[in-house]
Amino acid sequence: MTKNTGNHSRNTRQNPSMLDNLRPLIIDVAVPIGAYYVLKDGLGASTVAALAWSSVVPAVRTVWGLVRERRANALACLILVVNLVSLLVSTLAGDPRLMLAKDGAVSSTVGIGILVSVRLGRPMMTTAVMPFLVKGDAVKEAAWQRLTGGTSVRSADFRRRERLFSLVWGVALLAECVARVVGAYTVPVDTMVWLGTVVLIATMVVAFRVSGVLAAGPMERLLEAEVAAGTATVEAEGNSPLAMSTHK
Structure with missing residues (x-):
């Protein structure tokens, strides 16, 4: 029973699903962009507030990558920079x-x-x-x-x-x-x-x-x-x- 469970776990790691491969795109891109539109269009938040709150996940991912892996998470970092640029230009x-x-x-x-x-x-x-x-x-x-x-x-x-x-x-x-x-x-x-x-x-x-x-x-x-x-x-x-x- 225990042996089978171990083998199943190894097989799961060795056979990544489509979802496993898409996870970086979902977390680093889809989640922050989706959060922005939900906050702005769905909940009526201001552009500045929606951009700020939707930056939380990429900011955490970027910091976590720097602390744990000693390197920046490229996608998360890019989305964070995009949000910061959007915040800047939204003041124009x-x-x-x-x-x-x-x-x-x-x-x-x-x-x-x-x-x-x-x-x-x-x-x-x-x-x-x-x-x-x-x-x-x-x-x-x-x-x-x-x-x-x-x-x-x-x-x-x-x-x-x-x-x-x-x-x-x-x-x-x-x-x-x-x-x-x-x-x-x-x-x-x-x-x-x-x-x-x-x-x-x-x-x-x-x-x-x-x-x-x-x-x-x-x-x-x-x-x-x-x-x-x-x-x-x-x-x-x-x-x-x-x-x-x-x-x-």
Whole structure:
């Protein structure tokens, strides 16, 4: 009874579910953003109060990462910085064109954060793409670790695509910021009110498409090749004379 429970626990750790892989995105991104909209639109809190309270989780995660792991939690830190920038720009008032332009501050903050993470060799968008490529499969999880850990012959290509994925998103968000600022001061205010949303949606669509073709698609193929190579290695070891004599 006790032995089975132990084996079940080990299997659970070795076979992460889709939810396990998505947990960083849920805690570091979905929770603070969701909290902001619930507080602001659902409970009627002011923008400043909603931003402040929704910053609690990323702030705690950032401090906890620094204290326990001696490194910053990239996603939590980015959301915290975005909230602080939003708090700062929310104090701007008066000029309607300035109010429209300030919407680009969030995009530029995220974009710069992503580009910095690429420069530091820890591409931030990896956390976003990994769950959808691994899909909670333990074999793919192991292959992913080999690819990112540099122990595979495919590691160099994989890590290059990994950086490229984040690079595409960082550049796209900076471009969206520039488009908003230019539009705010060149397009009629009434037009820019709805055009800003169109620009954001178009940016997301283009970024998804380009990052998929240039990075996510090749990463998935490299991952599948690594899984196949790992399976072949295990089978070869199982059929080796040493393994067969051991079984005897």
